[in-house]
Amino acid sequence: MLSRLRAGSVVLTCALLAAVPFQPATAAAAAPAAAPAERVAATHTNPTTANASLGSVSAMPGQSGQELAVPVAPGLQPARITGSIAVTGQPTTGTIRVSAQGRTLLEAPAKGTIALDAPVSAADLTDHQLVLALEYNPAVRDVCTATQSTATLSSLSLTTQGTETAPTTVAEFLAPSVPAILIPVPAEPATDVSAAVLAASAAMAHRYPDAALKLVPPQDVDAQAAALPAGSRIITLSSTDGPASTTLGTQAGRPALTITGTGEGLRTAARALADTKSALADSATVTGMTATVPAAAGPEQTFTDLGAQSIRLAGYGTQETYLGVNQSQFGGPVSAISLQLRGTHTAIPTGGQAALSVYWNDYLLSSQTLDGDTFDLTADVPAGHIQSRNGLRLRLTALPAGGDCSGPAGLLPMELTVDTTGSKLTAQRGDSIKPGFARFPQVLGTTLPIAFDAGATAQQNTINAATLAFSLQRDNDALLDVRLTTPAALLDSSDSGLLVGATPSTADQAGAPLRLAGFRTVSSKDIEYGVGTTAPYGALEAYEHNGRNLLLLGGWAPDTADATAKAAATPGTLQASLASYIQQQPGGWSSLSRNLLVTQTTGTPVLLETNAITPQAEVTDGFRPLALWLAAAAAALILAAGTRVLLRRKHRRTARAHADALEQAAADTAHGQ
Known part of the structure; x- marks a missing residue:
């Protein structure tokens, strides 16, 4: 994974105080305070039962070992590593090898799916990390042929032994890697506590994008903490008078941090958790912890800005490198992107050939034959190929004189180096994606206003909003300034944002495509059963307004719904299931096609398009007066037409009778003569 830029600044005032148990001063702080720091028992050592990702790594045939670091909490010893290796594409005859510290953990033929299950020990660690190297070694190194196969190591689980050592400072609490974060949310959180929970959730997502987040009521902390993997953290936010303070301790057998304060000071102290300068917090209690939100990134980004410190391709045959490019890295949505690629390469030997090809999302953007010793390539990315998440791939294809890529002795090497500061992408502001989930988070820029409505409790709104803020921040390059506002203020502003716990009336005011009322889909296959008069549902909508x-x-839940069913699946609980579903998507927001996500009392959430919804009853009722007027007008027209027909018939009968009378009179006259 490319390194992510962590912009921002932090101001810390360290109070050299002993860590003491914190006693909440207000009723809003319903969660129990953390106890003083001590050695923490690793009560849970198997990450497979926790919702935490250890990542994945891929390797192509002939590549050097591709590494993946699995963190191990201080005090614990690794015992066994398990996982799965999938060989996809057109497998190349050869072997798959996984090693740690040069010791082979697995070596197997490169085909199908390979199970990794190997014992490990402290001797395999590198600075509290188990660094796994994945190699795909072909039996014959035909480096002139482009590889069409990939081996991917994933689904990792590390079993550990021993006792986890608790951190003794706030800086140690914010370890280089954390698998999961648990945040208690009081039953009736004060507004500043809710705002701080939102800020803390976004901050931890920015700092630990691969971590899992759980927000639970205080009474569930012990049970949830027992199921978390070793190295997990608990963060409690509490509203109290006085300056913001951050105190280290333990809770439910886990390292815990309690942040106290009030108003904006509490929120900014929670936001400061995102800043890597927190290493200055070298005591168990820190006061005045704060952080500023960085300015939005500009439309021009060098490769260095995008995370590529150096790019070098060397060797004959086919060599590739990949650079991930997200729209959020440009500070907002973009509608067009131009590429300028510069660098140098070794001289092409007489009779040799070399070309540089550039791909954008597997679309061949440009290709150039190399000569001399420099290259300067420009290209425009077609608008239809710009997604929320994109990939820029550089491919060097080189062939020496004679065509023998393995080469005779003395063959001059082939090497290409990209100027990462001189190479850049220049974007234009606009939208390249139709309205829907895939527009997020880039449309937010650096600000995420969140409004709570009355369609759920304050606790439910806080948990759901924090879960969604966590997933949005995880996909956003820059730290988001998460602010709590009101529905009226959000709708009156021009800012993109999030509205949770929406009521039907607020949804109407917000112009939601799906009104929070009963509906049915056009196609019955879209959902398990049509949502009608007795089926509560939760909905997450993404739209432009x-x-x-x-x-x-x-x-929404109908008034006539069964009381037992309503208690088991209220709109608030259904909304929570949607927020959790979003967080669990491995592809993030960009993997969510369409613009509507609906969940029912049974089954998994379903993605829909709002145009798949048949007209709702409330919408039909809204047109009823017009329909009555139209019906009355139609009846009047029919009556007028009928009257005209009757009058015409009467006129024809009268005219016919008159004509008959004249004819009879003429006949009588002729007969009399």
């Missing part, structure tokens, strides 16, 4: 993009989370 008045020139800005909104995410609206709400739900």
Whole structure:
């Protein structure tokens, strides 16, 4: 994974105080305080039962070992590593090898799916990390042929032994890697506590994008903490008078951090958790912890800005490198991108050939034959190929004189180096994606306003909004300034944002495509059963309204629904299942096609397009007066037409009778003569 830029600044004032148990001063702090720091028992050592990702790594045939670091909490010893290796594409005859510290953990033929299950020990660690190297070694190194196969190591699980050592400072609490974060949310959180929970969730997503987040009521902390993997953290936010303070301790057998304060000070102290300068917090209690939100990135980004410190391709045959490019790295949505690629390469030997090809999302953007010793390539990315997440792939294809890629002794090497500071992508502001989930998070820029409505409790709204903020921040390059506002203020502004706990009336005011009322889909295959008069549901909508993009989370349950069913699946609980579903998507928001996500009392959430919804009853009722007027007008027209027909018939009968009388009179006259 490419390194992510962590912009921002932090101001810390370290109070050299002993860590003491914190006693909440207000009723809003319903969660128990953390106890002083001590050695923490590793009560849970198997990450497979926790919702935490250890990542994945891929290798192509002939590549040097591709590495993946699995963190091991201080005090624990690794015992066994398990996982799965999938060989995809057109497999190349050869072997798959996994090693740690040069010791082979697995070596197997390169085909199908390979199970990794190997014992490991402390001798395999590198600075509290188990660094796994994946190699795909072909039996014959035909480097002139482009590889069409890939081996991917994933689904990793590390079993550990021993006792986890608790951190003794705030800086140690914010370890280089954390598998999961647990945040208690009081039953009736104060507004500043909710705002701080939102800020802390986004901050931890920015710092630990691969971690899992759980937000639970205080009474569930012990049970949830027991199921978390070793190295997990608990963060408690509490509203109290006085300056913001951050105190280290333990809770439920886990390292815990309690952040206290009030108003904006509490929120900024929570946001400061994102800043890597927190290493300055070298005591168990820190006061005045704060952070500023960085300015939005500009439309021009060098390769260095995008995370590529150096790019070098060397060797004959086919060599490739990949650079991930997200729209959020440009500070907002973009509609067009131009590439300028510069660098140098070794001289092409007489009779040799070399070409540089550039791919954007597997679309061949440009290709250039190399000569001399420099290259300067420009190209425009077609608008239809710009997604939320994109990939720029550089491919060097080189062939020496005579065509023998393995080469005779003394063959001059082939090497290409990209100037990562001189190479850049220049974007134009605009939208390249139709309204829907895939527009997020880039449409937010650096600000995420969140509004709570009355369609769920304050606790439910806080948990759901924090879960969604976590997933949005995880996909956003820059730290988001998460702010709590009101529905009226959000709808009156021009900012894109998030509205949770939406009521039917607020959804109507917000112009939501799906009104929070009963509906049915056009196609019965879209959902398990049609949502009608007795089926509660939750809905997450992504749409454009008045020139800005909104995410609206709400739900509906009919008044006539069964009381037991309503208690088991209220709109609030259904909204929570949608927020959790979004967080669990491995591809993030860009993997969510369409613009509507609906969940029912049974089954998994379903993605729909709003045009798949048949007209709702409330919408039909809204047109009823017009329909009555139209019916009355039609009846009047029919009556007028009928009257005209009757009058015409009467006129014809009268005319016919008159004509008959004249004819009879003429006949009588002729007969009399």
